[in-house]
Amino acid sequence: MAQIVNIRRDVDDKFYRYRMPLLLTKIEGKGNGIKTVIPNMTDVSKALSRPPTYTTKFFGFELGAQTSSDEKTDRYIVNGAHNSDKLRELLDVFIDKFVLCGSCKNPETDLVLTKNDAIFRDCKACGQQTGIDMRHKLATFIIRNPPKKTKKSKGAHASAANGNNGGTGSPHSGEDAGSDDEFTKRLKADAAELPTAEQAKVNEDDWSLDTSAEAVRARKLESAVASLTLGDGDDSEGEDADSPYTVVKLWVEENRTTITANDVFKKAQELGIDKKHRTLQILGRSLFTDKIVQELPKFVVLLKKMVTSDKGEISEKHQKALMGGIERLVGVDHPNLVPSVPKILMLLYQSDVLEEDFIKQWGTHVSKKYVDRETSKKYGKRANPPQVVG
CATH class of the missing domain: 3.30.30.170 (Defensin A-like)
Incomplete structure (x- = not known):
């Protein structure tokens, strides 16, 4: 022995x-x-x-x-x-x-x-x-001589993962309230274009992940520059140049003006990170510019789909990751956006991307996980819960 x-x-x-x-x-x-x-x-x-x-x-x-x-x-x-x-x-x-x-x-x-x-x-x-x-x-x-395929248990994927929440959504959502405003209509139309849970699911028996020519270009670009600081918490740890998170970040930034919500979801799916909360942190920062208030409606369906679990529940971890990315966007890249935080939160709340309890906790909790404490305090003042969720 x-x-x-x-x-x-x-x-x-x-x-x-x-x-x-x-x-x-x-x-x-x-x-x-x-x-x-x-x-x-x-x-x-x-x-x-x-x-x-x-x-x-x-x-x-x-x-x-x-x-x-x-x-x-x-x-x-x-x-x-x-x-x-x-x-x-x-x-x-x-x-x-x-x-x-x-x-x-x-x-x-x-x-x-x-x-x-x-x-x-x-x-x-x-x-x-x-x-x-x-x-x-x-x-x-x-x-x-690639690794042989291995069998993995497959969990049941609820139909709620397709962007709807199985009827368990916020009572303030436009759909539940019977709203027929243009914003809600656009959300419904965009949601219809996104893949269903079955279509979006990556085959768990397949060792290969489909990456496009754009991803290859992004990896080459990343190899030519220093590693990115996209740490899961304080941005202090460099990201591997071949990491799928680096690939999706560079791809989004390169194609930001032309891509659709469906394009972004498919790219994340190809890289096998469509279910990862860290993907939302990166998208929260790289998908938007200082025009985030105008840009958000185009992508709220995507964000809602990605924060919603296969059981139709909105994940707190995914909400935190998304807001972490937006904190970096506002607090580091575009400090002039701090006054717009209530508008950003309202859009995400009305679209069922963020839950009321989460926003209240986030607006009153000072954290230095994604930005320094002083910047976090500024968010707290701007994100007064009654202002946001009314």
Whole structure:
């Protein structure tokens, strides 16, 4: 029985929960036929959620040696004599480059291969997608031998996710009140163009995410400049250049004057981030300009769809993320918009994007998560709850 060690061997914590068998090696043959057999490669790779062929091939590339993998006989070989310590050190490098999340360093990731042959580590712990070093030879091998599809449980998607809230909307909404004003009519017309929940749902059995030519251009553009500061909280952490959040931000900013709500939703869907609250933080800042009061009606249907869960409930986390992005837009990019905060909140409230209780809490709670405390205080004064929700 192989010894069990931490997946990150640099972590000296007996309560660290991510574990794997210690890599074992066995030297066979002699002379030109000498080779190193790894008898527990399958068990190690299973702990890392990576095919054993990837790890074996990585060893070969790093050592400049031929390798052979036979899944039927469970036999993985690296030509030449290589001691266990050397291969364990290389395994640590493989884990760092192809397993650990580039953001939180958690090993709970899956490899995602896009149709443009980019490879991401999709982290289940923090929700980030971080790129790998595409210059490494293993990247080419992964593209030619993509991860096999894995079955995942599919939750039922309620019809309310299509932009309606299943009849559980605010009693102040235009639709529930029977309003037939032009604004409400436009909302209904725009909502009809957005995909239904079934059409919008990303196939959870598919490892590939569809990214367009525009996304590729955006990634190239991002590679030419410094990483963006789009941290989930205080904007202090740089975003990976290949992150889908960076891609959607650059794409929106490049096409802001021509895109529709439907275009934005499809782009987020292609990148697999249409359900992520962080997407709303980025859209709240990048989708609008200092003309946000005039621009909002064009996109409120999109925002309503994205804050509404599959059960037809408006997510508080998504509301906070959206307002975080708008806080950055107003407090950092366009401070002259602070007096317009009540109008912005009213539009979002009347469109059922924000709930009354959320607005009241937001208008009275000073937070420095997205902007400094002084700017947050200015919002509080401008967003007097009675003014907003009347």
